[in-house]
Amino acid sequence: xxxxxxxxxxxxxxxxxxxxxxxxxxxxxxxxxxxxxxxxxxxxxxxxxxxxxxxxxxxxxxxxxxxxxxxxxxxxxxxxxxxxxxxxxxxxxxxxxxxxxxxxxxxxxxxx
Amino acid sequence: xxxxxxxxxxxxxxxxxxxxxxxxxxxxxxxxxxxxxxxxxxxxxxxxxxxxxxxxxxxxxxxxxxxxxxxxxxxxxxxxxxxxxxxxxxxxxxxxxxxxxxxxxxxxxxxxxxxx
Numbered sequence: 001x002x003x004x005x006x007x008x009x010x011x012x013x014x015x016x017x018x019x020x021x022x023x024x025x026x027x028x029x030x031x032x033x034x035x036x037x038x039x040x041x042x043x044x045x046x047x048x049x050x051x052x053x054x055x056x057x058x059x060x061x062x063x064x065x066x067x068x069x070x071x072x073x074x075x076x077x078x079x080x081x082x083x084x085x086x087x088x089x090x091x092x093x094x095x096x097x098x099x100x101x102x103x104x105x106x107x108x109x110x111x112x
Numbered sequence: 113x114x115x116x117x118x119x120x121x122x123x124x125x126x127x128x129x130x131x132x133x134x135x136x137x138x139x140x141x142x143x144x145x146x147x148x149x150x151x152x153x154x155x156x157x158x159x160x161x162x163x164x165x166x167x168x169x170x171x172x173x174x175x176x177x178x179x180x181x182x183x184x185x186x187x188x189x190x191x192x193x194x195x196x197x198x199x200x201x202x203x204x205x206x207x208x209x210x211x212x213x214x215x216x217x218x219x220x221x222x223x224x225x226x227x228x
Contacts, residue, residue, distance in 0.1 A: 042116075042202060042219035043155070087155065098145045098206060098215065099168040104154035 022088035030091030137205030
């Protein structure tokens with residue numbers, strides 16, 4: 001199958017750190033993406049991992065373990081504007097990354 | 113640089129009708145992908161086009177079709193609309209196939225289709 005699993009909802013406090021986990025089917029793996037989607041808006045690219053390890057980009061970091069089919073997105077120093085859905089996606093098959101397989105998203109609510 | 117544009121932004125149709133949605137990619141992008149987003153299923157891949165050729169197709173019935181023109185603009189068509197086709201249809205563009213490098217997709221604002 002092509003299941004990508006991530007928690008449905010999470011709540012965190014402004015200024016805190018939150019980790020959003022994602023597990024995926026490992027066969028035919030072609031990269032792991034994280035997107036952010038604010039309500040009523042289009043998804044925007046956050047990060048990409050194809051090799052094991054941590055990729056840091058400002059307040060956001062993404063980690064990948066290919067052998068475990070596991071990734072997480074780490075958000076530090078949370079701000080109210082970080083309230084959004086976070087979508088984990090893996091690259092599709094055939095060498096293309098234009099057919100992403102998305103998880104159903106994690107809705108993050110940041111409270112004051 | 114202008115982003116991905118989609119027209120129309122909102123559409124209301126009735127069951128049995130057909131609909132055509134349009135997507136203009138970012139200038140220089142040759143790959144266009146279409147996704148359907150619903151609250152229950154999330155984002156699901158429909159098709160991917162590159163240089164006027166369909167490269168990949170998702171698990172949707174034949175009522176869903178698409179095409180890409182020589183200027184990279186793309187259209188998707190849904191015939192014999194069903195209530196379950198009500199969704200946000202998102203188009204994403206990217207440079208295209210670049211083996212070994214990530215191929216960031218830029219999403220348009222979407223077309224909200226309501227089928228009554």
